[in-house]
Amino acid sequence: MSDVLYPNHLGIIMDGNGRWAKERGLSRSMGHKAGADNLIKLLDYIYKNTSIKVVSLYAFSTENFKRDKKEVDYLMDLFVTLFNNKLGTIKKNNVKVVFSGRRENLPQKVLDSMDKTIKDTKNNTKGILNICLNYGGDYEIVDMTKIVAKQVLDGTLNLEDITKEVVSKNLYQDLPPLDFVIRTSGEKRISNFMIYQSSYAEYDFPKTYFPDFDSKCLEASLDNYRKRDRRFGNAK
């Protein structure tokens, strides 16, 4: 494991649950259930078999509230089950779970299961799982701007002292930059996912729908990552 290059911070835009279900004549909700089951296996693989330290997952965007109430309600119930029960292996794997996104509009039962997960895992040290829920990269920047502006108005921060570090510290989570972002299902867009943190990320857009994106598919994406020439502006 040690001589293989892994990204330090991996982002996964888990897309294609609906199309996976449609192909099988199932409801969209069954696609989400299959996606959640796959996620547990994938995370177990990542934290046990790779040296990836931080995983950011796009679970629900601020825009996803536009979907039918039935689908949104199903997803909210799924999150509660996921956080209260199915993330048990993550907790055992010594992974700290944090959340990014706005709390407003989330049902109380989801907020409670999030809070319990944060509390249960806060002393874990092996890795970090950042779950983006009711998350929008644009809102994250708006919310960070309000916090920083308030500090300037309060007189606790000088305008000249606003640095990249200050910005980073006042985002939802103070995480290292994203090295690699995978979006499943073949869509080639990032749909408002961690736009600040992904400024120098590499991307992969495998065609596989998320419920079928297993550890072999992940390793294939990671092989693509290893072939990239990350220059960060340097001349070669």
Ligand code: IPE
């Ligand atoms: C991603 O799958 C899961 C969420 C957005 C919550 P989709 O539900 O977007 O699946 P497709 O894109 O319709 O196939």
Ligand code: IPE
């Ligand atoms: C992005 O997927 C959000 C998540 C994966 C949670 P969407 O399926 O909602 O994105 P669009 O609508 O295709 O851009």
Ligand code: MG
């Ligand atoms: Mg989609």
